[in-house]
Amino acid sequence: MSVAVAADEGMAIVTRGLRKTYRTVRGTRVAVQGLDLDVPAGGVHGFLGPNGSGKTTTIRMLLGLSPADSGTMHIFGTPVPQHLPEVVDRVGAIVESPKFFPTFSAQRNLELLAEAIGTPRERVGEVLEEVGLGARAKDTFRSFSLGMKQRLAIAATLLKSPDLLIFDEPTNGLDPAGISEIRHTMRRLADEGRTVLVSSHILSEVEQIADTVSIIGRGRVLAQGSVAALIGAGGETVEVGVRHPGAAVRILRDAGFAAEWLARPQGADAAAALDAAAHHASEDADTGLLTVTGAQPAEISRTLGERGLWVERLVPSRRGLEQIFLELTQGEGLPVPHPDYPDGHGIPPAPGARDTTTGEQQGGAR
Amino acid sequence: MTRLLRVELRRLVARKVIWLTLAAAVLVALFTVSTVYLQASSIDRARAGANQELQQIQEQVERDRAMCLADEQRERARSGDPRVDFGCEQMQAPTAEEMYGTMPSLVDQYRMLLTGLAYPLMFLGLAMGSTAVAAEFGHRTMGSLLTFVPRRAPVFASKVLAPALASAPMAVAALALVLVGVPAVFRWFRVDDSVTGAQWTSLAWMSLRVVAITMVAAALGAAAAFLLRHSGLVIGLLVGYLLLVETFLAGLGGALLGRFALTRTITGWVQHGTTWETWPMTCGAFEDCQPVRHTLSFGAAATELGVILLVVVLLGWLWFRRADLD
Numbered sequence: 001m002s003v004a005v006a007a008d009e010g011m012a013i014v015t016r017g018l019r020k021t022y023r024t025v026r027g028t029r030v031a032v033q034g035l036d037l038d039v040p041a042g043g044v045h046g047f048l049g050p051n052g053s054g055k056t057t058t059i060r061m062l063l064g065l066s067p068a069d070s071g072t073m074h075i076f077g078t079p080v081p082q083h084l085p086e087v088v089d090r091v092g093a094i095v096e097s098p099k100f101f102p103t104f105s106a107q108r109n110l111e112l113l114a115e116a117i118g119t120p121r122e123r124v125g126e127v128l129e130e131v132g133l134g135a136r137a138k139d140t141f142r143s144f145s146l147g148m149k150q151r152l153a154i155a156a157t158l159l160k161s162p163d164l165l166i167f168d169e170p171t172n173g174l175d176p177a178g179i180s181e182i183r184h185t186m187r188r189l190a191d192e193g194r195t196v197l198v199s200s201h202i203l204s205e206v207e208q209i210a211d212t213v214s215i216i217g218r219g220r221v222l223a224q225g226s227v228a229a230l231i232g233a234g235g236e237t238v239e240v241g242v243r244h245p246g247a248a249v250r251i252l253r254d255a256g257f258a259a260e261w262l263a264r265p266q267g268a269d270a271a272a273a274l275d276a277a278a279h280h281a282s283e284d285a286d287t288g289l290l291t292v293t294g295a296q297p298a299e300i301s302r303t304l305g306e307r308g309l310w311v312e313r314l315v316p317s318r319r320g321l322e323q324i325f326l327e328l329t330q331g332e333g334l335p336v337p338h339p340d341y342p343d344g345h346g347i348p349p350a351p352g353a354r355d356t357t358t359g360e361q362q363g364g365a366r
Numbered sequence: 367m368t369r370l371l372r373v374e375l376r377r378l379v380a381r382k383v384i385w386l387t388l389a390a391a392v393l394v395a396l397f398t399v400s401t402v403y404l405q406a407s408s409i410d411r412a413r414a415g416a417n418q419e420l421q422q423i424q425e426q427v428e429r430d431r432a433m434c435l436a437d438e439q440r441e442r443a444r445s446g447d448p449r450v451d452f453g454c455e456q457m458q459a460p461t462a463e464e465m466y467g468t469m470p471s472l473v474d475q476y477r478m479l480l481t482g483l484a485y486p487l488m489f490l491g492l493a494m495g496s497t498a499v500a501a502e503f504g505h506r507t508m509g510s511l512l513t514f515v516p517r518r519a520p521v522f523a524s525k526v527l528a529p530a531l532a533s534a535p536m537a538v539a540a541l542a543l544v545l546v547g548v549p550a551v552f553r554w555f556r557v558d559d560s561v562t563g564a565q566w567t568s569l570a571w572m573s574l575r576v577v578a579i580t581m582v583a584a585a586l587g588a589a590a591a592f593l594l595r596h597s598g599l600v601i602g603l604l605v606g607y608l609l610l611v612e613t614f615l616a617g618l619g620g621a622l623l624g625r626f627a628l629t630r631t632i633t634g635w636v637q638h639g640t641t642w643e644t645w646p647m648t649c650g651a652f653e654d655c656q657p658v659r660h661t662l663s664f665g666a667a668a669t670e671l672g673v674i675l676l677v678v679v680l681l682g683w684l685w686f687r688r689a690d691l692d
């Protein structure tokens with residue numbers, strides 16, 4: 001715990017050098033390795049990463065459910081878990097799935113939690129109404145559908161009227177209506193001035209409601225920042241349909257744009273093929289498709305038009321969060337089962353990808 | 367802390383298990399009283415139905431004695447020695463008590479029954495404590511609670527204390543049934559049920575010790591469930607130990623565990639010290655052997671129980687203090 005972090009009230013969550021190694025009978029498993037997370041206060045923050053990348057582990061460490069090996073964590077500037085009791089009233093969390101006593105009614109489950117934190121009982125009725133469970137308050141938790149369980153879990157977090165809500169895959173197993181409902185709930189909570197940290201695999205959902213995101217892989221932050229900045233980081237991509245695509249690529253590249261001829265061999269031979277195509281106009285007569293990054297559509301059509309190439313098709317396409325996620329986390333997740341091996345053997349990890357299951361002791365001094 | 371304790375007690379009361387254990391304790395108490403009833407009634411019945419038989423025996427004995435005395439007289443006359451003695455005075459008819467047995471005195475009966483009652487009550491306390499905590503791990507609600515109350519020490523303490531407190535009324539109910547039911551049986555069969563004031567005081571203390579050991583068992587069960595996470599494991603381990611080590615091995619090796627046997631400790635606690643005898647191993651078949659007397663003082667029994675409780679609670683806490691929870 002040596003990395004000092006300035007207490008910053010403008011940040012909801014700050015972690016530095018966070019590490020966690022699970023010790024099991026089969027050896028050790030590094031779940032989080034040097035995580036530097038920044039979640040600004042206010043708004044929805046998407047906490048993204050492939051399966052097993054350490055999201056739930058990080059959340060558990062923040063909530064004091066799992067001791068970290070090393071590193072520091074601050075919630076609203078308060079160091080946790082050392083001073084967690086001081087800040088816990090401002091944090092509501094659902095970790096992985098709603099967990100309540102199955103044979104107790106929704107009301108009793110919440111009453112027990114309310115009493116534990118000294119919240120008046122009347123609040124239980126209010127939060128149940130708030131999530132639309134007022135009519136089912138007396139039913140046992142066991143008799144609830146998955147969506148109702150999620151709602152009850154959200155109601156539980158509202159018992160504290162928290163400033164920070166941590167939702168770990170809150171839409172897991174919900175139908176589209178349920179997903180959209182949770183999405184609206186999260187957005188509403190954020191619009192009320194709270195901070196919502198949501199871990200989810202449904203990136204289109206996250207893209208719709210998140211103000212900021214962090215993408216992690218193998219226990220490290222791969223990228224974080226505002227959604228707009230992240231999506232815009234690669235620049236706008238424009239799809240261009242043009243005759244003589246080989247020539248067009250050369251012209252655009254000469255003009256300083258990043259152009260790519262789709263459906264052409266990539267790599268070492270690609271340049272040669274491009275040259276050949278450009279010098280033998282007859283081979284290059286068909287309309288081809290290019291992608292151009294970092295240029296406005298108007299600039300592209302003017303540059304090509306000045307050289308006598310007329311653009312037949314021009315479609316600006318924004319790269320989605322999903323695409324960025326997939327690019328960033330390639331080789332960071334679990335191995336993808338190889339289609340040629342029906343028994344589900346994984347393909348070897350991508351070069352450079354680190355194996356986190358080395359079995360050696362990795363915790364300790366930083 | 368008191369708030370958390372209240373929450374835990376409320377949670378316990380809302381669970382079915384606590385009512386099941388209470389019902390079981392009442393059943394055990396009723397069973398205990400019924401055994402006393404059966405014993406008393408069988409003695410009573412035998413006595414009533416056998417009056418005639420007893421009378422016949424008495425008459426027979428009278429006749430035999432008269433014959434004996436006559437023979438004795440005749441022998442004295444024949445030998446002229448007045449010291450001839452056939453020992454006819456020793457021919458006495460048995461009394462009803464001698465023939466059909468008597469009930470032990472009420473105080474002895476109580477001491478026996480309360481000691482016997484301690485075991486099922488402890489078992490029920492252990493079950494209550496261990497299921498309460500194991501359920502929290504089973505339903506993974508321990509983590510949820512900690513996101514509301516992140517201080518683990520009070521959470522642990524309240525979850526160990528609550529079953530202990532909740533098990534007390536159960537023990538009191540069972541003891542009350544026995545303490546009231548047994549004298550009622552005595553009176554019903556017109557057996558002497560007198561108990562002196564001093565005896566009542568000692569019985570009251572003994573009952574308190576039974577309540578206390580039930581509470582200790584509940585706390586032990588809860589603390590052990592923090593370690594083992596399954597009530598079945600906790601109960602199975604204890605029952606397994608009692609059966610295998612204390613019954614089977616002790617049967618094989620005699621005083622192998624000696625005073626450190628758990629059953630001995632429990633008896634020593636409940637009865638405020640206990641004594642027992644063993645026969646020396648070196649005893650040959652034809653020698654005149656003297657049994658060896660052993661004593662386990664109340665203080666030693668209390669210390670042993672205290673150490674067991676302390677160790678299990680400490681281990682439970684050390685594990686829970688840094689455990690990864692869902």
Ligand SMILES: Nc1ncnc2c1ncn2[C@@H]1O[C@H](COP(=O)(O)OP(=O)(O)OP(=O)(O)O)[C@@H](O)[C@H]1O
Binds near residue numbers: 023052
């Ligand atoms: N209790 C545990 N014991 C041992 N290893 C664990 C434990 N919990 C998690 N892990 C390991 O830690 C790594 C991170 O797990 P974690 O649950 O944090 O991932 P995640 O990002 O939440 O994944 P998902 O998207 O599937 O929920 C995984 O390799 C997992 O196998």
Ligand SMILES: [Mg+2]
Binds near residue numbers: 055096168
């Ligand atoms: Mg997870």
